[in-house]
Amino acid sequence: MYIVQCTSYVVLVKGLETDFMPPNKPATPDPARTLSLLWRHTLSPLRTRGPRPSLTVDRVVEAAITIADEQGLDAVTMRSVAQAVGASPMSVYTYVPGGKTELLDLMIDVVYLRAERPDQGGLGWRERVLSVADQNRAIYAAHPWLIHASTSRPPLGPGVITKYEYELSAFDGLGLSDVEVDAALTFVLGFVQANALRAADAAALPEATAMTDAAWWEAQAELLGRVVDPTKFPRATRIGEAAGAAQGGAYQADAAYRFGMDRVLDGLGQLVERQKKV
């Protein structure tokens, strides 16, 4: 048994010199089981014998999301989730056999499934795309931990797929090819994510470092003045001071979002125009 695990892991990290079993890595990954969980299938051929389960996948996922929202992703540990649902740490693995990785996949899909998706009939494409961006921004604001979730190989559950379908529809009727529509959506969502990332850690830093933005800038400015020759870095000193000192992190992220979305929409607009002329 142990041999099997070790062997499979050696395959997993081929090229590694050491052969010990590292901690905190893979549990038992299995795409099929994860998919079944995402769609809440009772893949087991009907459970009969044994004690009745005292929890459900949903309750576990719910607890994890609450913890992540309130205290950040780092606070989501198997132990904290277990405590939140009133079970022992290892019990969680009964409901989420894939461990923490699988749990995160489930969390992501649930959040997306719940998001609001207002009807966009009658809106122009710019309003539709802006609305999609705003919705994603709102999701990130409510669940900052989502920003750090990888977007390649997303958990293909009902939430993710519903969201994808809805967002693709914003590009209906523009004469773009399938590949272009996907690229355009990726482009928009990439911008929103990058902006949310900046906003989130700008918001987190004051607490994490026990220092306000203003205090940090003041300290840097005073010390940099003695070290840096302003004539060697004219743009950096002038623009950096203007961009940094004046505005707090939160306001800055807001301005960057509006500025960026204007550029994004203008950029897409040119693609659309070009396509219409063909």
Place this chain on the structure above:
Amino acid sequence: MYIVQCTSYVVLVKGLETDFMPPNKPATPDPARTLSLLWRHTLSPLRTRGPRPSLTVDRVVEAAITIADEQGLDAVTMRSVAQAVGASPMSVYTYVPGGKTELLDLMIDVVYLRAERPDQGGLGWRERVLSVADQNRAIYAAHPWLIHASTSRPPLGPGVITKYEYELSAFDGLGLSDVEVDAALTFVLGFVQANALRAADAAALPEATAMTDAAWWEAQAELLGRVVDPTKFPRATRIGEAAGAAQGGAYQADAAYRFGMDRVLDGLGQLVERQKKV
């Protein structure tokens, strides 16, 4: 002594219920010391007594960068860095008193300081901005760990400032205000970072999960077919299949970069045009 640390930490995380000293957090943060280190100042009033230092800040930072480049940021531990320079784990703190956080700041600045910055005289603004983007992309390709570094409150060392000055100069002569120039640069770099992020974890996933992109897609497609009603998600099934199955992760990131940069430059172009007319 211990009291002082604890007290300062209570201030640090005011609002937290518990009062224990958590692990792996702050070492001794001090903006002034970090800045001195970044600029390699001998802030101490001339070291005289005591054994000669056997290492330098640069050697430590160098080792850390090498490890990060070759094995990823997770492999950069105080212990692995110490081993690489042939010292005991705790010795590292002699040269980088701020611990891992400060070490990361130093790594970032060194990488930026070394980056190539070719002369851009004679180029049009589109070429200049594209070149800036390409350079950042190349840096991320060579040092994927940089992607995860926070960009708010960057380490204001010689590398970061030189890079900032250089990149701002790409927007010279366009008639944009200081605030607009900073916003435009942030916009461009944000796109590059978002793209690099996707590319990096698309590249990392096959190794990390012992599963090729093709195998993953095949597994998902087969199972999803039984669960999802294609008529309910027409766009998602059609476009998702086209966008996902056909291309591997690496090629996809490349295409997304070219597509995105075209939109970014078009978007900025409209801003520039508008400014010229005024």
Place this chain on the structure above:
DNA sequence: AACAACGATGTACATTGTACAGTGTACGTC
């Protein structure tokens, strides 16, 4: 020669994900 300042090191602790072995429960079959 004694002292003071500073570099180096070993030990210790709290925290993480999860493998493994063991304990108890409830249903189906005899």
Place this chain on the structure above:
DNA sequence: GACGTACACTGTACAATGTACATCGTTGTT
């Protein structure tokens, strides 16, 4: 009604992390 089997649950254990603290050793100054 007794029994066995499948399953839920739990406690223990381990390797790895950042870094506080106390100690030891080395060097130049007094």
